[in-house]
Every structure is written in C-alpha cells, then in structure tokens.
Amino acid sequence: MAKQLPKEYYVKLEAIQAIDFVIYELVLYLDTHQDDAQAIQQYNYYAAYSNRLKTDFEACYGPLRFGMPVQEQPPWAWAEAPWPWQV
Amino acid sequence: MSQQQNPFRRYYLPFRGRFDPCPPLGPKVFVVPPNVLTGFQPPDYPQFPPLEALQKGTLWEPFFDYYESPYRK
Amino acid sequence: MWSYEKKLMYPVKVSTCNPTLAKYLMEQYGGADGELAAALRYLNQRYTIPDKVIGLLTDIGTEEFAHLEMIATMIYKLTKDATPDQLREAGLAEHYVSHDSALFYNNAAGVPFTASYIQAKGDPIADLYEDIAAEEKARATYQWIIDQSDDPDLNDGLRFLREREIIHAQRFKEAVMLISDDRDQKKVF
Numbered sequence A: 001m002a003k004q005l006p007k008e009y010y011v012k013l014e015a016i017q018a019i020d021f022v023i024y025e026l027v028l029y030l031d032t033h034q035d036d037a038q039a040i041q042q043y044n045y046y047a048a049y050s051n052r053l054k055t056d057f058e059a060c061y062g063p064l065r066f067g068m069p070v071q072e073q074p075p076w077a078w079a080e081a082p083w084p085w086q087v
Numbered sequence B: 001m002s003q004q005q006n007p008f009r010r011y012y013l014p015f016r017g018r019f020d021p022c023p024p025l026g027p028k029v030f031v032v033p034p035n036v037l038t039g040f041q042p043p044d045y046p047q048f049p050p051l052e053a054l055q056k057g058t059l060w061e062p063f064f065d066y067y068e069s070p071y072r073k
Numbered sequence C: 001m002w003s004y005e006k007k008l009m010y011p012v013k014v015s016t017c018n019p020t021l022a023k024y025l026m027e028q029y030g031g032a033d034g035e036l037a038a039a040l041r042y043l044n045q046r047y048t049i050p051d052k053v054i055g056l057l058t059d060i061g062t063e064e065f066a067h068l069e070m071i072a073t074m075i076y077k078l079t080k081d082a083t084p085d086q087l088r089e090a091g092l093a094e095h096y097v098s099h100d101s102a103l104f105y106n107n108a109a110g111v112p113f114t115a116s117y118i119q120a121k122g123d124p125i126a127d128l129y130e131d132i133a134a135e136e137k138a139r140a141t142y143q144w145i146i147d148q149s150d151d152p153d154l155n156d157g158l159r160f161l162r163e164r165e166i167i168h169a170q171r172f173k174e175a176v177m178l179i180s181d182d183r184d185q186k187k188v189f
C-alpha cells in the first residue's frame, strides 16, 4: 500500500470511536433500563453527532459504513485498503 | 492507585506447609470487580466524557477498575 | 443480519516486536473463555430467552465480534513481519508448520476451538449465570495476559477489553434481575 495516512486520520477516527463507544454503552444500559427517557435523549444526541463525524470522515478517507452513498466516480472505495487491522 | 488502596482488591494468605519448596509469595490478591458490589445500576450514574470513556473502557465512572499486575514493580 | 463498519471499536496499538505475546493472545481468540466463544454463546442463546433480554444478548454478542477483531489485529500486528526463526523462538513453530502466519481459532496451547466450550441449556437462569461466569473468566484471562506482557500499548488495549467484561457481567446480572422480577407477570399473559 503506497499511501501513507496523515496523523489527522487517526485523530478523526478516534473521535468517531469515542462517540460510537458512548453510543454502545448507552445501548447496553438502555437494554436493561428501557424506561430511562434521559438516556434515550442522550443516545439520540450522540447518534446524530456520530453521523455528522462519519459523513465528514468518509468524504476525506472513504467509506466507513456499509451501504451508504459513495462518490460517483470509480474506483469502488469500499474494497480499498486500508482495512481496520492494517492502520 | 496502589494495590493496597484499590477498593476492588481482596487478599488471602495461603497456608504455609513446612515442606513448601519456594519462598512465600506473601498475600495472594484477587479482584472483586465493581459489578460484583453493585446491584441494578441506579439512574444518573456519573459519566466520563466520550474520549475518556473510550480510553477507560466504560462510560460509567463507578464501574471503572484499572488493572495493573500485582507482580509488576 | 449484520453489516460491517470499516473501523475497530478501539484504536489498537502494539509497541514492541514480540511474537510471544501473539501466542498468549490466542487464548482470547480461540480459547474457552475467548471472544469467539463469547460471541457464539450469546448470539445462540438469544433464541430461547425471554423477549426482554434478547436485545441485550444481541448487542453484547455483536460487541464480542468487535473484540475478536481487536484481538485478531493484535495477533496480526505481532506476527505479520515475524520470520520463521522469530516465530520458533516465540514458541509458534508448531503453529507455523500448519498455518504459516495465518490466524487460527486455537488457544495459547494450540488446542483448536470447540463448540463444547459454550453452553445452551435453554433455561434462562442457567444460561445467564453461565454468561456472567464467562465474563468473569474472560476478565481474569485478560489479567493474566497483562501480567505476562510488558508492552504498554498492547496492555492499553487489553485493559479496555478487560473493562468491557466488567460492564457485560453487570448487564447480565441486571438481565437476571429483570427476568426474575414478577411485577409485570400478570399483564404479559
């Protein structure tokens, strides 16, 4: 793989990992606390925030999420390296 | 945090026989993680901010337990 | 169904070229209390458990696959540039002659994964208690790997995974409380 990833890639990726982690923790909490309106509110806030961060990241570094719209021009970026264990 | 102050550590002293070949290790430590000491999680548990939550492995402050090897000096 | 997201759950880093650590990590890849066993156990049990905890089993089971990918990443990084000599010194010669540096579902001693590591009793309490025990065993395994490892970056990732076991055990305990509570028994049937 010829392309080197800039430092910014890792910073942006970690920001997404942090927000998605909060979402995961809230999901597990809500699975056993299904009537906590405040946690649902928090979940929605972070879900929208995660979507914004990922849309921004994908515009720079290619797709993160399966099945999202991609740029019209080939190549098919989803199948391109780097894969998560390679970075 | 030193192992002695960690609220999630317990100790026992194994019986020492007269013919034990090795020098004693001293008290044997084991972990009693926060989940064992907690019932149903109450509402409004304090939370870490997102980046810190990721680094610690939990969103919930009272459930965090940092592990360091008790044998590491 | 599941769909893939092209990122790790946590930024995995490894600082030293020490393939011996890869051998230890295999315990959490294809071992009895490893991440594969965890994912398969929870996702399989969810078909015979009360509705109100199916979501929890699904979500924790799914997270376990993200953990499996983190362990795979650690093993991959520790072995991808290792020569056959280095792998032999790391105690991985037996692994090498069968797999080269391919990952395989076996434990640290090279014993292949077996479905008998996991249980499905069809009894919700028995199954959830098994899940709580599995989480505590996985937590302990992470502790023993951290005890054997002096790689600070690797240990950082292992501490993350260990902490997750604490949260999972907590949620499974809550699941037991939820299904044991008879307050809304009347309105369900």
Ligand SMILES: [Fe+2]
Pocket: C038, C064, C135, C138, C164, C165, C168
């Ligand atoms: Fe787990």
